[in-house]
Amino acid sequence: MEDRVVEDVKASFPDDVLEIDVQRRGRVSISVKRDRIYDVGLFLRDKLGFDHIASVSGVDYIDKKEFEVVYHAWSIDKKILAALRTRIPRDNPVLKSLVDVWEGALYHERETWEMFGIKFEGHPNLSLLLLPEDWEGIPPLRKDFILPKRPQE
Amino acid sequence: MKLSMGPQHPVTSHFRFILDVDGDAVLNFEWDVGYTHRGIEKMAENRIYIQNIPVVERINSYCDAIGTTLGYVEVVEELTGIEIPERAKYLRVIAAELNRIASHLYAVSLVGISAGFETMLMWTINDRELILDLLVKLSGQRITYTYPTIGGVRWDMPDGFKEDALKRLDYLEKRLEDYYKMMAWNRTFQMRFKNVGILKPSDAVKLGIVGPNLRASGVKADVRKDEPYEVYDRFDFEVPTGKNGDSFDRASMRLKEIEQSIVILRQALKDIPKGPIKGSPKGSKIPPTAPRGEAYSRVESARGEFGYYLVSDGKSKPYRLKISTPSFRNLPALPHLCRNVPLGDIPVIFITFDYIPLDVDR
Amino acid sequence: MLSKVRERLMNIKFLRRILNWGRAWSLWSVHLETGCCGPEDMGRACARFDTERFGTLPFPTLRECDLLFITGLVTKKMAKRVRMIYDQMPDPKYVIAIGECAATGGFYWDSYSVVQGVDRVIPVDVYVPGCPPRPEAWIQGIKMLQEKIKKEGIDEK
Ligand code: SF4
Numbered sequence: 001m002e003d004r005v006v007e008d009v010k011a012s013f014p015d016d017v018l019e020i021d022v023q024r025r026g027r028v029s030i031s032v033k034r035d036r037i038y039d040v041g042l043f044l045r046d047k048l049g050f051d052h053i054a055s056v057s058g059v060d061y062i063d064k065k066e067f068e069v070v071y072h073a074w075s076i077d078k079k080i081l082a083a084l085r086t087r088i089p090r091d092n093p094v095l096k097s098l099v100d101v102w103e104g105a106l107y108h109e110r111e112t113w114e115m116f117g118i119k120f121e122g123h124p125n126l127s128l129l130l131l132p133e134d135w136e137g138i139p140p141l142r143k144d145f146i147l148p149k150r151p152q153e
Numbered sequence: 154m155k156l157s158m159g160p161q162h163p164v165t166s167h168f169r170f171i172l173d174v175d176g177d178a179v180l181n182f183e184w185d186v187g188y189t190h191r192g193i194e195k196m197a198e199n200r201i202y203i204q205n206i207p208v209v210e211r212i213n214s215y216c217d218a219i220g221t222t223l224g225y226v227e228v229v230e231e232l233t234g235i236e237i238p239e240r241a242k243y244l245r246v247i248a249a250e251l252n253r254i255a256s257h258l259y260a261v262s263l264v265g266i267s268a269g270f271e272t273m274l275m276w277t278i279n280d281r282e283l284i285l286d287l288l289v290k291l292s293g294q295r296i297t298y299t300y301p302t303i304g305g306v307r308w309d310m311p312d313g314f315k316e317d318a319l320k321r322l323d324y325l326e327k328r329l330e331d332y333y334k335m336m337a338w339n340r341t342f343q344m345r346f347k348n349v350g351i352l353k354p355s356d357a358v359k360l361g362i363v364g365p366n367l368r369a370s371g372v373k374a375d376v377r378k379d380e381p382y383e384v385y386d387r388f389d390f391e392v393p394t395g396k397n398g399d400s401f402d403r404a405s406m407r408l409k410e411i412e413q414s415i416v417i418l419r420q421a422l423k424d425i426p427k428g429p430i431k432g433s434p435k436g437s438k439i440p441p442t443a444p445r446g447e448a449y450s451r452v453e454s455a456r457g458e459f460g461y462y463l464v465s466d467g468k469s470k471p472y473r474l475k476i477s478t479p480s481f482r483n484l485p486a487l488p489h490l491c492r493n494v495p496l497g498d499i500p501v502i503f504i505t506f507d508y509i510p511l512d513v514d515r
Numbered sequence: 516m517l518s519k520v521r522e523r524l525m526n527i528k529f530l531r532r533i534l535n536w537g538r539a540w541s542l543w544s545v546h547l548e549t550g551c552c553g554p555e556d557m558g559r560a561c562a563r564f565d566t567e568r569f570g571t572l573p574f575p576t577l578r579e580c581d582l583l584f585i586t587g588l589v590t591k592k593m594a595k596r597v598r599m600i601y602d603q604m605p606d607p608k609y610v611i612a613i614g615e616c617a618a619t620g621g622f623y624w625d626s627y628s629v630v631q632g633v634d635r636v637i638p639v640d641v642y643v644p645g646c647p648p649r650p651e652a653w654i655q656g657i658k659m660l661q662e663k664i665k666k667e668g669i670d671e672k
C-alpha cells in the first residue's frame with residue numbers, strides 16, 4: 001500500500017518531489033519544493049484519498065535558517081498517514097495556504113502563523129488565536145524565543 | 154448585532170463565542186479561544202523526556218489524562234525503540250478504557266445540564282466516582298494519574314482490583330439502562346436534540362472532525378481498529394456509528410462507547426498475563442536521549458484522536474513536540490453548523506461536541 | 516443617616532455575629548473555570564462530596580454570588596476577565612484559590628502566558644494547595660473561609 005502511494009506521487013511529480021520514503025507501516029513522508037506544495041496536496045487529496053487533515057506543524061531549524069512546515073493527512077480507507085513537508089527560508093516565511101485543499105487546516109494554519117510567524121498566502125483570517133490579544137514580540141515557538149531556566153541550572 | 158458569550162457562562166466554560174445575531178437567529182459564529190493557553194509545546198522543549206509526561210498530561214488532565222499521556226509515551230517509545238512488557242500493555246489498556254468511561258460520563262453529565270436535566274448530572278457524576286475510585290486504586294490520583302511512563306506503567310494492580318473492577322462494571326452496565334431511559338428514549342430529550350446541528354459525513358471528513366463526533370456522522374474511523382496500538386488488536390469489540398449525525402446521535406454515541414469499553418475491559422481483565430510492568434525488571438533503564446529523527450503517534454482518547462509529532466535532534470530534550478489535540482481538530486465544526494440556527498440551539502450543539510478548552514489551547 | 520445607624524448596629528458584637536454566621540453559611544459560588552482543576556469543581560458540588568451541605572451553591576449568574584473559586588492556572592488573557600468578574604460581584608466577596616497554579620504559578624513556572632499566582636490580579640482569602648486538590652481539600656478550604664468570615668469585624672481579645 002505505502003509503496004503504491006510512493007510510486008504514484010513519484011510518477012506524477014518527478015521533478016518536484018525532493019525526497020520520499022516510507023518511514024514505517026502506515027507512514028509516508030513526502031518532501032516537496034516550496035511552490036508546488038499546493039498541487040501535491042491537491043493530488044494527495046483527490047487522487048490518493050488523503051482527505052482527513054491531522055495536523056499542521058512548523059519546525060524551526062535555526063542553524064540552517066529555515067522553517068519546515070509539515071502537513072499530516074490521514075487516509076480513511078487506505079489507513080496511511082502522509083507527511084507532506086516543505087522548507088522555507090527563515091527571513092521570508094511565506095507559503096501558499098492549503099485551506100482550499102483541506103478545509104480543516106484553517107485553525108492549524110492560523111496557529112502556525114501565530115506561533116512561528118509563517119505567513120500563509122490566501123488564508124482567510126490570519127489573526128491571533130491562542131495568544132493574548134496584546135501579544136508583542138517574536139512568535140513564541142521560534143527557537144530564539146527563550147524560556148527561563150531553572151534557577152539552579 | 155454582535156453578541157459575546159463567555160468566558161463566564163454556565164455552558165461555555167473557558168470559551169468565548171462571538172455571534173452575529175439577527176433577532177433570535179445566529180448568522181455567524183466565531184471562536185475566541187486561548188483563555189487557557191499555556192504554551193505546553195514550548196515548555197516541552199525546556200524539559201527532558203521523562204519530565205514531559207506530567208506536562209503533556211495537563212493538556213487534558215481535565216478528563217482524559219491517560220489517553221493524553223499514552224500518546225506521548227508511545228511516540229517516545231517509537232523513536233527510542235523501547236519494547237514494553239505484555240502486562241504493562243494490558244494495564245495501559247485497562248487504565249485508558251476506565252478513563253474513557255469516566256470521561257464519557259462527564260460528557261453525558263454536561264449534555265444533561267445544558268438541557269436542564271439536573272438528575273442526569275447528579276447520576277453520571279456519581280457513577281463517575283465509582284470509576285475514579287478504581288483509578289485511584291491503580292495510580293493514587295483522582296484526575297492527574299501520570300500512569301503510563303516511558304517503558305511501561307508506574308504501578309501494578311493492587312490485590313483484589315480485578316474483582317472490584319468487575320463488580321463495578323456490572324453495576325455500571327445496569328445503570329446504562331437507566332441512562333438510556335432517561336436520555337435516549339426520553340421524548341423531551343429527543344425533541345430537544347434530534348435534528349439539531351446535523352453534520353453530514355462528507356463535511357465531517359472535510360473539516361477534519363475526529364472521535365465520537367466523526368463516528369456519530371456515520372464514518373467508521375477509530376484508531377483502536379485502524380492502527381491498533383498496545384494490544385487493542387486482541388480484543389473483540391465494535392465501533393459504534395451514528396445514522397444522522399445530529400446532536401442526539403453525538404450525545405448517545407458516548408453511551409454506546411461506554412458499553413464497548415466495558416466489553417474491552419472485561420476481556421482485558423480476564424486475559425492479563427503475569428510479569429513485570431516496566432522495561433527492565435531491575436527498575437527503569439530508560440535511555441536519557443532519543444536518537445535523531447522523527448515520529449508521529451496516534452492514540453484514540455475519549456474525545457478522539459491525539460496526534461503527537463516529535464522531532465528529536467539527539468539531545469535529552471525534544472527539539473519540537475507538536476500536539477494535535479482532538480478538540481482543536483473539532484473546532485471548525487461549530488462555525489460550519491451554527492449558521493441560521495436559533496440562539497437557543499447553540500448550547501446544545503456546542504455541548505454535544507464535548508470540547509475541552511484546555512485541550513484546544515494547550 | 517442610615518449608614519450611621521448601620522455602622523452602630525454593626526458594632527454591636529451580637530448582631531455582627533449573627534450577620535457573619537449568615538454570610539458564612541450561604542456562600543454562593545460563581546461558575547468560572549480557569550484551569551485543569553475544573554472537573555473537581557463538579558466532583559465537589561455533586562452528590563458524593565456535596566458542598567451544598569456547607570451552604571456553597573454553584574450558581575450561574577455572578578451578580579448574585581459572593582464566592583469566586585479560581586480553579587487552577589490563570590493565563591494573561593484570562594486575568595483581565597477574572598478581574599472584570601471580580602469587580603462585578605457585589606460586596607462582600609471572597610476568593611478561594613484552588614491548586615498550586617493559582618497560588619504560585621506552580622507547574623507553569625516557565626510558561627510565557629501564565630500569571631504566576633492569581634493574587635497578582637485579585638485578592639485571595641484562602642489558598643488550597645494540590646494538583647489538583649481532592650474535593651475534601653476544597654471542603655476544608657470552604658470551612659477555613661467560614662472561620663475567617665465568622666471573625667470579621669469582631670476583635671477577639
Ligand atoms: S494545580 Fe495542577 S491540576 Fe490545577 S490547574 Fe494547576 S496544573 Fe492543573
